[in-house]
Amino acid sequence: MVGRRSLGRRFGWLWAAYAVSAYGSGLGFGALPLIAVLVCRAGPAEVSALSAVGPAVGALIAVPLAPWVEFRRKRPVMIVTDLARFAVMATIPVAYAFGRLGFVQLLVVSALVAAAKIAFNAAGGAYLKALVRPDDLLVANARFESTNWSSIAVGPPLGGAAIGLFGPVTTVVADALSYLLSALGLAAIQDREEAPRSTGESPVRAGALLDGWRHIMGHPGLRALYLNNLLVAGLIMATEPLLAVLLLRHLGFPPWQYGLAFAAPCLGGLIGSRLARRVVARYGRPAVFRTVGTLRAIWLIGLAFVRPGVVGLVTVMAVELAIIINMSLYTPVLATYRLEHTPGHLVARTLTAWSIGQQVSIATLTALGGLLADVTSPRTALTVAGLLILATPLLLPRHERTPRHEPELPRSHHA
Numbered sequence: 001m002v003g004r005r006s007l008g009r010r011f012g013w014l015w016a017a018y019a020v021s022a023y024g025s026g027l028g029f030g031a032l033p034l035i036a037v038l039v040c041r042a043g044p045a046e047v048s049a050l051s052a053v054g055p056a057v058g059a060l061i062a063v064p065l066a067p068w069v070e071f072r073r074k075r076p077v078m079i080v081t082d083l084a085r086f087a088v089m090a091t092i093p094v095a096y097a098f099g100r101l102g103f104v105q106l107l108v109v110s111a112l113v114a115a116a117k118i119a120f121n122a123a124g125g126a127y128l129k130a131l132v133r134p135d136d137l138l139v140a141n142a143r144f145e146s147t148n149w150s151s152i153a154v155g156p157p158l159g160g161a162a163i164g165l166f167g168p169v170t171t172v173v174a175d176a177l178s179y180l181l182s183a184l185g186l187a188a189i190q191d192r193e194e195a196p197r198s199t200g201e202s203p204v205r206a207g208a209l210l211d212g213w214r215h216i217m218g219h220p221g222l223r224a225l226y227l228n229n230l231l232v233a234g235l236i237m238a239t240e241p242l243l244a245v246l247l248l249r250h251l252g253f254p255p256w257q258y259g260l261a262f263a264a265p266c267l268g269g270l271i272g273s274r275l276a277r278r279v280v281a282r283y284g285r286p287a288v289f290r291t292v293g294t295l296r297a298i299w300l301i302g303l304a305f306v307r308p309g310v311v312g313l314v315t316v317m318a319v320e321l322a323i324i325i326n327m328s329l330y331t332p333v334l335a336t337y338r339l340e341h342t343p344g345h346l347v348a349r350t351l352t353a354w355s356i357g358q359q360v361s362i363a364t365l366t367a368l369g370g371l372l373a374d375v376t377s378p379r380t381a382l383t384v385a386g387l388l389i390l391a392t393p394l395l396l397p398r399h400e401r402t403p404r405h406e407p408e409l410p411r412s413h414h415a
Contacts, residue, residue: 010131011131011132014124014131014189015144016185017182018124018182020185021082021178021181022148024177024178024179025175028155028172029155029171031168032106033051034163035169036103036106039101039169046103050103050107052363054106055111055362058112058114058117061112062355063209063356066208066209066353067349069122069349072196073193073196074126074127077119077120079183079186081117081120085112085116086179089109090176092109093172093176096168118355119352121351122347122348122349122351122352126347128141129339134340141332141333141336145276149266149267149270152266153263153264157259159171211346211349212348212353213353215350222337224396225289225397227395228293228396229358230361231388232389233358237362238362238365238368238369239303239385240366242370242373244258247306250378251307251308253308265317265320266324268328269328270328276288276332276333286397289330292330294396295326297389297392297393298389300386301383301390303315303382369384372384
């Protein structure tokens with residue numbers, strides 16, 4: 001079983017650091033839009049900008065960070081980005097305490113945290129590839145995936161209760177402290193990570209900014225998975241604000257039912273992530289990409305048929321559960337494939353390019369979905385998203401067209 005396989009003390013500290021940060025972010029999920037409404041008196045347009053524009057600007061900031069991450073030791077980069085997120089998030093309760101908190105500050109915080117997250121994840125992927133054996137990558141990625149979904153299941157309900165009891169910035173404080181604790185956990189690893197070897201290229205050359213995309217688009221398997229992921233992630237995330245309007249405003253669901261409809265299905269992430277290794281061992285990775293990649297896309301159309309009352313609540317939970325089980329099985333397999341088919345000296349730039357593309361896709365499709373809902377209705381926009389995502393399996397690779405272990409140029413870190 002995934003949960004019983006030991007990956008060593010260093011991975012244990014890495015996993016613990018990830019877990020505390022994930023649960024802190026789970027507690028703080030949705031905190032910035034809530035603060036914008038309650039404290040800054042922001043309107044719908046401003047809240048939408050905070051949810052879409054902030055992360056999109058963060059993705060642009062992350063572009064020049066990719067080479068900087070690539071050519072440095074990865075664990076110190078992760079610690080620095082954790083500390084940066086702690087410092088940036090901590091400005092919110094400080095400004096609130098002095099009565100100076102404004103919407104522009106929330107927008108800046110959103111962008112900077114998004115950029116730091118992309119840099120952290122890029123460094124973390126490269127560090128993980130160096131830390132564990134190739135045969136253990138899927139196990140490690142499945143553990144991260146399981147932790148991520150459990151934090152989403154538990155964090156938002158607890159965060160909502162904490163905000164009700166202690167005020168609007170409570171969960172922001174918890175989120176900020178989680179980054180500080182994550183940095184301390186990473187510092188406790190105390191390994192002797194060597195400096196990246198020089199590859200003869202300048203980290204500041206203009207082409208270095210695009211090397212991640214060049215690798216993705218030049219690799220048949222990664223290219224297909226990347227394009228598929230852009231659309232699937234963007235279309236699924238675009239339905240969240242549409243469903244919120246439909247359930248809360250049009251169908252009259254109370255807030256606690258709305259929260260339950262999203263929190264409870266996240267427990268399905270524990271199921272899918274635990275099945276990943278055994279499903280790959282039994283059926284093979286190409287079958288997982290084709291079958292599970294298709295199954296995670298076909299359920300979204302069900303949200304267009306939600307009705308009032310208990311039946312509607314059960315419909316939302318069933319659709320979300322089916323999507324999450326398949327996503328949590330698919331994602332660690334994808335993450336492992338991506339690391340296996342990326343040379344060591346390109347891992348950080350490739351992961352950065354992947355994250356930036358996904359972030360921009362989510363922001364773009366969310367904005368388009370909102371515009372369509374304004375012109376028509378949320379249910380129509382949900383229907384369009386559900387129909388469009390049915391075409392995404394056509395982008396999935398039919399078979400692996402490259403060897404599992406590709407020859408690498410000189411590596412930028414050492415296992």
